[in-house]
Amino acid sequence: MLERIMNLDFLPRKVLLLVVLMASFEVLAASGITYQGRLISPDGTPVASSSVQFKIQIRTPGTEDCLLYEELQTLDLSTSQGVFALSLGDGTGTRQDSNSWNLFDSLSNRKGFTFAAADCTVGTTYTPSASDNRKFRVYFNDGSFAGWESLPVQTINFIPMSIESYAVGGFPASSLLRVQDGGTLGTPSALTTAQYNEIVALVGGTSSLYEKAGQLGGSSIPALTSGQTVVSDGSGGWTASTPLTSESDPNVSAFAKASLPTCGVGEVLKADGTSLSCVTDTSGSVVGSALADTNIWVGNGSNQAAAVSVSGDATLANDGTLTLATSGVTAGTHTKVTVDAKGRVTVGASLVESDIPTLSTAGKVSGDAITSGTIAGSTAVNTSGSITTSGNISGAAISSTSLSTRQIDLYDSDNTNKISFVTPATGDLTSDYSLMFPTSLGSANQILGMDSTGAFLENKSITAGSGVSISHSAGGIQISATGSGGTVTSVSGTAPISVATGTSTPVISIADTAVTPGSYGSATQVATFTVDQKGRLTAAGNTTISGVSPVGSSLADTNIWVGNGSGQAAAVAVSGDATLSNAGAVSVTKIRGTSVNSSAPTLSGQVLKYDGTTEYAAGFINVA
Incomplete structure (x- = not known):
């Protein structure tokens, strides 16, 4: 300061x-x-x-x-x-x-x-x-x-x-280890115990991760002269060694000990008994063990083994599995196929009618082999079983000793419209019955109907009785009564119904009962009625129920009945700035929405004052 x-x-x-x-x-x-x-x-x-x-x-x-x-x-x-x-x-x-x-x-x-x-x-x-x-x-x-x-x-x-x-700790900044990059101090992570111990070992020369100067594998490297190399001495150390500059093995020919010629790419050394020369290898390349995944060795046009991958109509996995290429045909069974020159199925499809040639020899298609289609011509179809079809059977004449079907259709001349004869649904018939048509065509205005014995159909004429007329038209049959209408001449009634005039224009009324017209029942009363056997009210009144609230005696804990906006008593809980216990005690908990501290004043002179943030609490008024 x-x-x-x-x-x-x-x-x-x-x-x-x-x-x-x-x-x-x-x-x-x-x-x-x-x-x-x-x-x-x-x-x-x-x-x-x-x-x-x-x-x-x-x-x-x-x-x-x-x-x-x-x-x-x-x-x-x-x-x-x-x-x-x-x-x-x-x-x-x-x-x-x-x-x-x-x-x-x-x-x-x-x-x-x-x-x-x-x-x-x-x-x-x-x-x-x-x-x-x-x-x-x-x-x-x-x-x-x-x-x-x-x-x-x-x-x-x-x-x-x-x-x-x-x-x-008394050491200046220049004496401390720090990380600095371009003049800016860095913030690397702290060293672990293992990293610190490794630094100590490195400074002390005992680190196993780095070699000391002049050592290799923990052993000293000997001094070397020009052309010498370091070799193991067989006991864990190193010794200086001078590489051989000439071959002393008597089994090696003298010409092979001289300087070797320089060969080009694809050439090998060849001995003629007196010297070595470079020649092109024409017997094939030496293949090593290295080979790319899924490749194979194949002789090329230069008679050299070359690594290639299997492609074209098949592929080869590295486990030796040969997989043929797909031909584009979906796997499955096909009734019609197309095969290429390699014998592969290139197209698979279903047979259509045009794929089957015309068969003229009897017996080529029989039995279950006939499932659909049209059999035309003059060839007869003979079978001891059933002929099932979802289409049509047409012919000059069709005969049968027994025809079993729910519906028979009769088409017009151009086969566009039909008349269907349909039996009732399965299970609706209780027994068999026959409809035998008349032996001749009926005359005009006759209808078909069962004969008097119920054995067969016959042509029936409709005849008009007394006071009835019958007229036939294109749309139907009209039956009309020709006589005049009836008239009510007398009406009577039994109490409480009375008839003032018993003629053709009667006046009918119901006698009044002793019940006074009006509304019965209220919030504090229950309506009572007496009804006779004819459903009339013969007596009506009100019964007052005492000791029960108009809105019922059930009310949730601490709730009160309050009239709502619809003029109905509704049960609500007291809320806002006060609460109400079920004993009727009212407690003020807020003032205009701001909480009041639950602790009561304890000292004389204390007042309820706002703390400026959340609530009113007991305190003293300070005068500055």
Whole structure:
């Protein structure tokens, strides 16, 4: 905390006298830098402008005087007696500089900075030392003058605790292991115990993951001279060895020990007994064990074994399974097929009538082989079984000793319309019966009907009796009565029905009963009636039921009867700002929708007051 008093008379403007009572620089991780003070006018009164602008800058400490950070803030001092508090870097101000770093980077001495030329008094770079401070500059304008007035430049120094933060456990940053990429510190994950132990083993020379200098497989590598190689000594170590430059085996011919000729692609070495030469291999290539999945070795046009995959009409799996290519025909049974030159079925279909040639030889198709179609010509069909068809059977004459069917159709000459003779549905007939038609055609206006014995049909004529006429037309038969209509001559009645005039125009009435006309029954009464054997009310009245509520005695716990908008009693629960117990006690739980604390006042002078957030509660009234 830095406290000082300054009297500043800004003579060039003759505007304000600034008295800074307290300047506090508080650098916090969450809130930034806080600067506090008070503005006093030259006449001694506090500045009371509602819009005072402050421009706050952090600059480098040297002669380069570069702008590290700048914010613009506007404060309302109309009610603060000139007292102000500026929080730099907390998001309330508007940043004015174009630098890429943040507020806390501008206070850090870890790295150097590069600026635009306009942001520095001298030069464009600044490399801080570990103990460098920063210059803090504040400008203000209360709106009563143009431009900015500057306060004296102040210095941001490090407190002892921040000096201690230069080191970790007494070790400076340069003595610590850190991860840095392009000048930016990284944030890798912490080392595991196994990783730490491996680093210790590596430093101590006992790591099993890496070789020491001058060792291979844990054993020292011997010194080598030109042309030597390292070979195992057979006991876990290494020894220097000079490769043979000539063959000493007496079984190898002398010409084979000389320098070998250089062969081209596809050539092999050939010995003629005195020398070696390169010749083209004409006996085939040597095939190795490597072969691509599902490939096979096949001799090509150059008489060389070549790896190819099986294709065309078949494919080969790597387990030796040969699969023929599909021909496009759906698997299954087909009555008509098309075969290509390779014997494959390329088309499968069903037989149509045109696929079957005409059969003229008897006996070629018989029995169950005939299932559908038309048999024409003069050939007779002889069978001892049944002929079943869903189509038509036509011929010059069809005879049968027994014809079993529910319907017989008789078509007109062009086979477009028909007359159907249909028997009743299955199960409707109780016994067999026969319809025997007349032996001759009936005459005009006769109808078919059973004879008097019910044995056969006969032609019947309809005759008219006395007072009845019959007329036949194309649409039907009309039967009419020719006599005059009847007349009611006498009407009588039995009590309570009475007839005033018993002639052809009677007046019929029902006698009144002793029941008084009107409505019976109410919310508190039940209607009673007496009815005689003829359904008449002979007596009516009301019976009052005492001791029962008009709306019934059943009512849910704590509910009450309340008239609703339809003028009917309805059971409802008391809600809103009060509750009701089933003993009739009313408790106020809210005031205009705001809860009331359930605890009663306990001290004298307490009142029920609103806590400003959620409820009314007992408390005292405070007088400022």
